[in-house]
Amino acid sequence: MDRRLEKILLSVQKPARYTGGEYGAVVKSREQVDTRYAFCFPDTYEIGMSNLGMRILYGVINGMDGVWCERVFAPWGDMEEAMRREGLPLYGLESGDPIAGFDIIGFSLGYEMAYSNVLNMLDLAGIPLRSADRPELTPLVVAGGTCCYDPEPLAPFIDLFVLGEGEEVTPEYICLYRQARDEGWTKEEFLRAAAKIEGIYVPAFYEPVYKEDGTLAEMRVREGSGAPETVRKRIVEDFDHSYFPVKTIIPSTEIVHDRVMLELFRGCIRGCRFCQAGYTYRPVRNRDPKLLAEYGKAACEDSGYQEMTLSSLSSTDYPCLLELCDDLLDYCAPRDIGLSLPSLRADTFSMNLMERLQRVRKGGLTFAPEAGTQRLRDAINKNLREEDLLQSCRTAFSGGWNGVKLYFMLGLPTETDDDVRGIADLARKVYFAWKECTPNKARGVRITVSTSWFVPKAHTAFQWEAQITREEYQRRVDLLRDELKRDKSITYNWHDPETSWLEAVFSRGDRRLADVLEHAWRHGAKMDAWSEYFDLRRWTDALEACGLDGDFYAHRERPRDEVFPWCRVDTMVTPAFLWRERERCYESQTTPDCRTKCSGCGANRLLKGGVCDG
Amino acid sequence: MADRLLFAKEGRARYISHLDLMRTFQRAFARAKIPIKHTEGFHPHPFVSIALPLSVGYGSRCEILEFGLLEGTGREEVPARLNAALPEGITVRECYPAARPIKELAFVDYEAVFDYPDGLTPKAEEALRAILSRESVLVRKKSKKAKTGWTEVDIIPRIKSWQFSRRPGALVLEGVLAAQEPGLNPELIRAALCAECPDLAPDFASFCRREILDGEGKVFR
Ligand code: SF4
Numbered sequence: 001m002d003r004r005l006e007k008i009l010l011s012v013q014k015p016a017r018y019t020g021g022e023y024g025a026v027v028k029s030r031e032q033v034d035t036r037y038a039f040c041f042p043d044t045y046e047i048g049m050s051n052l053g054m055r056i057l058y059g060v061i062n063g064m065d066g067v068w069c070e071r072v073f074a075p076w077g078d079m080e081e082a083m084r085r086e087g088l089p090l091y092g093l094e095s096g097d098p099i100a101g102f103d104i105i106g107f108s109l110g111y112e113m114a115y116s117n118v119l120n121m122l123d124l125a126g127i128p129l130r131s132a133d134r135p136e137l138t139p140l141v142v143a144g145g146t147c148c149y150d151p152e153p154l155a156p157f158i159d160l161f162v163l164g165e166g167e168e169v170t171p172e173y174i175c176l177y178r179q180a181r182d183e184g185w186t187k188e189e190f191l192r193a194a195a196k197i198e199g200i201y202v203p204a205f206y207e208p209v210y211k212e213d214g215t216l217a218e219m220r221v222r223e224g225s226g227a228p229e230t231v232r233k234r235i236v237e238d239f240d241h242s243y244f245p246v247k248t249i250i251p252s253t254e255i256v257h258d259r260v261m262l263e264l265f266r267g268c269i270r271g272c273r274f275c276q277a278g279y280t281y282r283p284v285r286n287r288d289p290k291l292l293a294e295y296g297k298a299a300c301e302d303s304g305y306q307e308m309t310l311s312s313l314s315s316t317d318y319p320c321l322l323e324l325c326d327d328l329l330d331y332c333a334p335r336d337i338g339l340s341l342p343s344l345r346a347d348t349f350s351m352n353l354m355e356r357l358q359r360v361r362k363g364g365l366t367f368a369p370e371a372g373t374q375r376l377r378d379a380i381n382k383n384l385r386e387e388d389l390l391q392s393c394r395t396a397f398s399g400g401w402n403g404v405k406l407y408f409m410l411g412l413p414t415e416t417d418d419d420v421r422g423i424a425d426l427a428r429k430v431y432f433a434w435k436e437c438t439p440n441k442a443r444g445v446r447i448t449v450s451t452s453w454f455v456p457k458a459h460t461a462f463q464w465e466a467q468i469t470r471e472e473y474q475r476r477v478d479l480l481r482d483e484l485k486r487d488k489s490i491t492y493n494w495h496d497p498e499t500s501w502l503e504a505v506f507s508r509g510d511r512r513l514a515d516v517l518e519h520a521w522r523h524g525a526k527m528d529a530w531s532e533y534f535d536l537r538r539w540t541d542a543l544e545a546c547g548l549d550g551d552f553y554a555h556r557e558r559p560r561d562e563v564f565p566w567c568r569v570d571t572m573v574t575p576a577f578l579w580r581e582r583e584r585c586y587e588s589q590t591t592p593d594c595r596t597k598c599s600g601c602g603a604n605r606l607l608k609g610g611v612c613d614g
Numbered sequence: 615m616a617d618r619l620l621f622a623k624e625g626r627a628r629y630i631s632h633l634d635l636m637r638t639f640q641r642a643f644a645r646a647k648i649p650i651k652h653t654e655g656f657h658p659h660p661f662v663s664i665a666l667p668l669s670v671g672y673g674s675r676c677e678i679l680e681f682g683l684l685e686g687t688g689r690e691e692v693p694a695r696l697n698a699a700l701p702e703g704i705t706v707r708e709c710y711p712a713a714r715p716i717k718e719l720a721f722v723d724y725e726a727v728f729d730y731p732d733g734l735t736p737k738a739e740e741a742l743r744a745i746l747s748r749e750s751v752l753v754r755k756k757s758k759k760a761k762t763g764w765t766e767v768d769i770i771p772r773i774k775s776w777q778f779s780r781r782p783g784a785l786v787l788e789g790v791l792a793a794q795e796p797g798l799n800p801e802l803i804r805a806a807l808c809a810e811c812p813d814l815a816p817d818f819a820s821f822c823r824r825e826i827l828d829g830e831g832k833v834f835r
Contacts, residue, residue, distance in 0.1 A: 001625065003729075007818050009629055010671045016634060021626030021702035023642070250641060252627070252701050253634045304641030304699070306659075336658065 002096060008082040016253035017045035018079060020071070020093030024249040024302075026058070027094055028068040035178055037061050037069040038092055038099040038125075038139075040107045042117035043529060045073040050257035052311060053145070054108055055245040057166050063243070064171055066178075070094040070102075071249075074117040074527065075124070083124065090125040100126045104140045104177060106170075107158070109147035112506035113499060113529035115154060118143075119521040122157070129518065131159050131204060137187045140177060144170075148201070149233075149280055150458040152565040153506050153513040155203035159187070160194055162201075163569055164233030164280075165266070167242050169199045195227040199234035202227060206568050208511050214552060216510065216563040230570040235606050239266060239285040246298045250305075259307035259338075260299040262292060264324070268313035269594040271601075272370070273381045273461035273581050274412065277313055280459055280571045282603035283612040284594060289320035293327040300337055307338045315341050317595075365396050368407040371415070372422030379414050379588045381461075381581070386426065390433050397437040403446040404430055410476045410494075411454040411468035413585055420476050423449060424483035427490050434489075449484065450493045451477065453500035457507050458566045459573065461581035466557040467504040473497055498536040499528065504554035505543075510565035513553075516542045574602040617689065619679040619696070620708040620835065623668075624822075627703030632667040638701060639664075639679060645699035648692060651682030665716045666793060666826075669801065673822040678719075678835075680712060710835065719793050719834045721774055723825040724800045726787045728807075728816035735785045738807070738814045739778050742787065745806055746776055753802045753809065769806060772798035774831075785816070793826065 001019075009015040039058055041048030048054060048071070061069035070092030075083060083090070089098040099105060105127065107118050119129055122141070128134050131141065143154065144162035151161040162169055173194055180190040195202040205227035209217045221227055236242040244263070251258070267284035268277065296308055308328065312318065325339070332339050369384055371377045377384055393404060408423050427449050434445045453473045456465040468476075477494045484492045506513060517525075519542035527533035543550050558564075560579060577600065584591060591599050594612055598604070604612045619639075623630075630638060640660045643650050652658040665678040683689065692709035700706070730738055745751055750768050757765035772792035779786045791798040800821050808815040828834045 003818065006671075006820070014631075015629040015670060016631065019626040019629045023638075023645070023699065023701040025702070027702075250645075250701075252630045252638050254637070301647070302645065304644030306644070336652075 002088070004086045004088050005091075005096070008079070008086055008088065012078045012082060013076065014253060016251075017073070018075065018093075020096070022249050022252050024247060025071075025094055026062045026069070028062075030068075030095070030097075033066050033068040035064075035067040035104070035174065035181075036092075036097075036102040037067060037104045037106060037174070038072050038102045039069050040072040040099075040105060040118075040121055042074050042107060042109070042114040042121060043527075044076060045251075045253075046255045048073045048108075049249070049251050049255045051108065051110070052245075052261045052263060053110075053166070055248045056243060057106075057108075057144075057170055059245045059248065060167055060170060060243050061174065064174065067174060068094070070099075072099055072121065074114075074121055077527070077533070080120075080124065080526075090121060098125065100139065103138055103181065104142060104174065107141075107143040107145075109143050109145035109154070111529065112147060112153075112503050113534075115147075115506065115517055116521045116525040116528050118154065119157065119518060120526045123521075130156050132156070134159070135187060137177075137180060137185065137190055140187075140190075142173070146277065146280065147507075149276065149569055149571065150508060150564075150566040151201055151203060151569065152208070152511045153509040153517060155206075155511045156514045158203060159191065160200050160202050162234070163199050163231055164571075165236050166234075167236050169197065169234045172197050173200060192226055195225065195231075198232055201231040201569060203511075208565065210512075214548075215558075216565060216567075218563055219565070219568050221568075230568050232570045232572060232606075233280070235281075235283075235285070236266065237285070237607060239287045240291055244295050246295055247302050248299070250303050257309070258305070259309050260296065260303060260305045261309055261311045262296045262299070263287070264292060264310055264312045264315055264318040264321075266312070269317055270314055270383065271381055271581070271591055271593060271599070273379075273585055274370070274409070274454065274457070276457040276460050279461075279573050279578070279601075281313065282571070282573055282594075282601060283607060284317075286319060286613070289324040289327065292324055293331075296328050297331050300331070300335075306336060307340070308332065309340045317593075365393075365401050365403065366405045366407070367392070369426065370407065370409050371412060371419060372408060372424070372426050373419045375588055376412060376415055376419040376422070378590050379585045380412055381585070381590050383590060383593065386429070389426075390429055393430050393433045394437045397434045397445075398439065400439065402434070402438065402440070402443050403448075405448045405450065406430065408449065408451045409454040410451045410480075411473055413462060413465050413582075414588070415476075417476075417479060420479050421483055423451070423480055424487075427484065428487060431487065431489055445489050447490045448493065449480075449490060450495070451480065452495040453497050455500055455504045455507060458564065459569075459571050459578070461578045461585060463508065463564065463578065464558040464560065464562070464582060467501070467554045469551075469555055470497055470501060496531065499534060501550070501554055502528070502536070502539055505539075505550045506553075508565070509553055512546065512548060515546045516548060519545050572603045572606050577601045616680045616712040617683045618708075618710055618712045618835070619681070619692070619706050620710075621677050621679060621704060621706045622673075622675045623677060623704050624673045625703035627701060628671050628673050630701075630704075631670055632664065635667075636662050636664060638704070639681075642696055642699040643681070646692075646695040648687050648695060649684040651684060665719065666722070666797065668823060669799065669821075671820075673820070675822065675824050676707070676826050677823070678716070678826070680716075683709075708835075714828070714834065717794070718828050719826055720829040721790050721827040721831065722793045722797070722823055723788070723790050723827060725822045725824050726789065726800045726803065727781070727820045727822075728785045728787070728804065729783060729818040730785060731783050731817055733783075734814060735780055735783070738785050738811075738816065739780070741811045741814050742785070742803070742807055743778070745810060746770070746773065746803075751806050753806045755802060755805070767796075767798075767802065769798055769802050772796070773803075788824075790827065790831070
């Protein structure tokens with residue numbers, strides 16, 4: 001180990017997250033690889049290691065001959081300070097080698113609040129921030145993940161973005177990179193060829209042209225670049241034959257999701273109108289239940305984990321869920337392995353399933369009705385009926401559960417004060433359901449209501465919407481707090497509004513925000529997802545310094561014909577469909593789920609047969 | 615009767631904290647498919663206990679982990695099977711039935727390496743020899759119990775023997791120190807040096823537990 005590192009490690013919190021060497025970490029010999037890939041997760045080790053996508057791509061890339069993928073996380077402040085003091089550049093956890101010497105630096109972008117860490121990590125690595133300041137092919141800086149559906153705020157820093165699922169396209173661009181490097185192509189030559197790969201968005205080939213009012217006139221395709229008019233996202237069509245990380249890294253220190261994560265399917269059949277993942281991961285693709293049971297068991301055996309979670313956007317929608325649970329429970333129960341479902345839909349939450357899960361361990365119960373009244377739930381197409389929710393709660397309370405968490409959003413389109421008060425009503429009904437059904441009143445009940453400030457996202461039915469103002473959000477919070485103040489068994493938490501505002505700015509931002517980001521970073525922004533570090537002033541100052549108005553992005557309703565910064569990104573869900581969904585919202589009309597009836601969103605065109613199987 | 619593992623910890627594994635190390639072993643037993651006894655109670659979990667936990671960053675050639683092997687696995691297979699399931703840097707050397715109680719573990723043989731890249735090794739050796747030859751040396755030490763958060767300990771009665779050697783750019787102290795009730799962390803020897811001669815504070819100090827001994831100075835297992 002590097003002596004400088006050894007010295008630093010004794011002075012920082014939780015040093016094990018900076019050492020690598022865990023069970024399952026892939027160590028290759030430097031002499032036997034020709035391509036080094038730094039997989040950078042712009043948050044802490046504990047968060048990054050809990051990310052299934054990272055584990056999948058780590059396995060996929062390391063499965064390539066001659067390529068070595070290493071992990072890199074954002075160091076916490078004490079570690080960063082020590083690294084800068086000792087002149088220790090950012091390194092890959094597997095080899096300890098500085099990543100500035102790697103071939104490809106790949107960032108995984110899951111949330112906007114991590115953007116400042118991207119710049120900070122590039123800087124810690126000693127790599128110039130802007131693509132234009134990196135004239136050579138190497139190191140190539142790429143990014144993937146859900147934030148790339150609006151890649152523009154990061155456009156000047158990233159050489160290419162990967163849109164959609166990375167399992168197949170990642171090896172494709174790595175192979176192209178190797179060819180380019182070995183044949184001595186220029187960076188421009190490489191990027192032109194890369195732009196021809198489906199799913200690759202090269203920001204340098206698209207130039208924003210603004211109108212006087214700050215909106216876009218167009219995203220102009222650079223002449224002669226050969227870049228496509230739109231870049232279609234990638235999906236893994238055959239989910240049974242796609243890589244699943246059975247054998248994966250088992251951290252030697254605690255992480256957030258320290259358990260086996262079993263991905264049942266990709267996509268979601270539901271079509272909640274606010275949900276970016278719901279639209280962008282379409283169409284749904286299921287994995288075979290037998291295969292899943294095999295994966296789950298093998299993953300437990302190889303990891304030694306005592307907990308498994310079924311992770312998908314809405315796991316209870318998996319068509320063979322009961323069959324799978326039975327299979328898994330036969331394995332888990334005798335071994336004391338806990339099985340949990342993180343996302344439950346109240347309407348399909350059968351007694352049956354609950355009894356099955358209860359055989360092993362009782363987790364807390366979490367539901368996300370998102371809105372307090374049926375009217376508003378219909379408007380956002382959250383197909384959850386109050387009676388189903390209450391029935392599920394009754395079942396749970398009769399079975400001995402005594403805690404429920406309920407998640408809501410404030411500021412959804414068409415929300416009125418009645419809808420806000422409806423949240424309190426619903427929480428109270430849940431309380432009465434407990435009183436009615438619990439076998440043990442003496443133990444009491446914990447009902448938690450949490451609200452967040454709705455952030456409209458690109459590629460959703462609400463991409464044209466304004467986020468409500470902060471004052472209005474606060475007013476609705478106060479209203480709800482007032483409603484709930486007499487209910488001793490109901491705890492109300494509301495999300496910190498400052499980060500939600502910044503998220504609203506960046507999630508539909510354009511390329512001008514890159515300067516804001518860099519300015520904020522130069523003035524100390526990093527780890528913005530952490531309240532210890534987040535400082536809104538830094539961002540409002542940066543916006544001001546760049547002559548931009550954050551509210552223009554967050555609180556402005558867009559006309560139908562607005563040219564969006566993400567207009568060159570094609571999720572294959574058509575804007576016409578999204579607009580129709582928005583209109584149906586204003587009519588409080590629901591749209592059936594994909595299994596009940598296809599609504600013609602367009603995503604079926606991503607499949608060879610052109611038909612979604614639901 | 616409990617079983618014991620004797621294991622070594624080096625390299626990157628030195629930074630795994632005590633709690634994390636226990637969890638790592640619990641999972642390694644599961645990965646190696648070696649069934650072990652569980653604790654009783656509401657949340658039963660595999661029982662493991664590590665005697666005299668080391669500070670984060672210290673290496674070791676001999677730490678003891680107690681557990682209970684269930685039927686079906688021979689002790690002789692345990693080291694190889696566990697080693698295949700452990701992270702880099704942790705090596706199980708032996709698995710054997712516990713014969714003597716841990717409280718008979720009286721001394722620990724440490725090697726402390728003090729780095730002096732600027733050629734201060736001879737001076738540091740001289741100063742340390744002087745310190746260790748005194749009747750009593752009080753060192754300030756953090757304490758959770760004391761109101762002020764600090765307490766003073768006399769390190770001399772807890773040092774059984776010591777000797778010095780030199781390496782290029784480093785001074786090596788080999789010391790046999792009290793293991794428990796109360797034990798002495800070799801870090802306090804460095805602290806004593808730094809308190810008395812701040813100019814001779816080593817650039818870096820690393821510690822390794824080389825052997826564990828009973829009251830008579832014989833190897834403890
Ligand atoms: S094409 Fe139809 S079935 Fe397929 S994802 Fe779109 S709405 Fe659902």
